[in-house]
Amino acid sequence: MAVEPGRGILAHQHANGTVRSYVALQKSETWIDALDFSNRPAALVQIAAEFEGWAPSLRTLILECDAEPTVRSIYALPVDHKWQRVPGVTLVGDAAHLMSPFAGEGANLAMYDGAELGKALCENRGDLEAALEKYEDALFPRSPFVARQTARNHVRFFGEHAPCSVVEMFAVH
Numbered sequence: 001m002a003v004e005p006g007r008g009i010l011a012h013q014h015a016n017g018t019v020r021s022y023v024a025l026q027k028s029e030t031w032i033d034a035l036d037f038s039n040r041p042a043a044l045v046q047i048a049a050e051f052e053g054w055a056p057s058l059r060t061l062i063l064e065c066d067a068e069p070t071v072r073s074i075y076a077l078p079v080d081h082k083w084q085r086v087p088g089v090t091l092v093g094d095a096a097h098l099m100s101p102f103a104g105e106g107a108n109l110a111m112y113d114g115a116e117l118g119k120a121l122c123e124n125r126g127d128l129e130a131a132l133e134k135y136e137d138a139l140f141p142r143s144p145f146v147a148r149q150t151a152r153n154h155v156r157f158f159g160e161h162a163p164c165s166v167v168e169m170f171a172v173h
Contacts, residue, residue: 102153
């Protein structure tokens with residue numbers, strides 16, 4: 001992992017020896033949409049240019065990538081996001097509390113949401129609205145803790161104090 005304000009290169013090696021690389025750039029959707037992956041080598045050169053001056057071995061992770069590039073924008077709902085009850089409808093997982101992946105808790109929250117919703121439905125058989133209300137009453141207070149943590153970590157990885165803030169985070173935990 002190598003990060004600095006607004007950018008990073010992250011990689012990990014699988015047990016079979018293959019390396020998977022990830023590039024993170026804080027760029028506008030217009031910049032991202034302008035990447036032309038029909039000419040993959042040119043697109044990779046354009047991305048690698050964002051890391052001019054970085055160690056050649058890190059830029060090689062971009063330029064010699066043999067996997068098909070996949071662009072994924074990162075979106076997040078406000079930390080204290082809530083919605084007004086809509087009869088017969090609720091949200092779980094990312095739909096309920098979309099956040100960046102920088103706390104590693106998104107899938108855990110989604111599974112927990114599903115379990116809690118199932119539990120509320122079982123405890124309120126025949127009364128869907130009571131079940132949904134009970135589920136949401138518990139959902140809203142538990143989500144902000146993780147949302148704040150992931151928002152804070154996102155800033156640690158790509159904010160003005162990176163990479164020092166990342167080193168500090170790992171040193172403390």
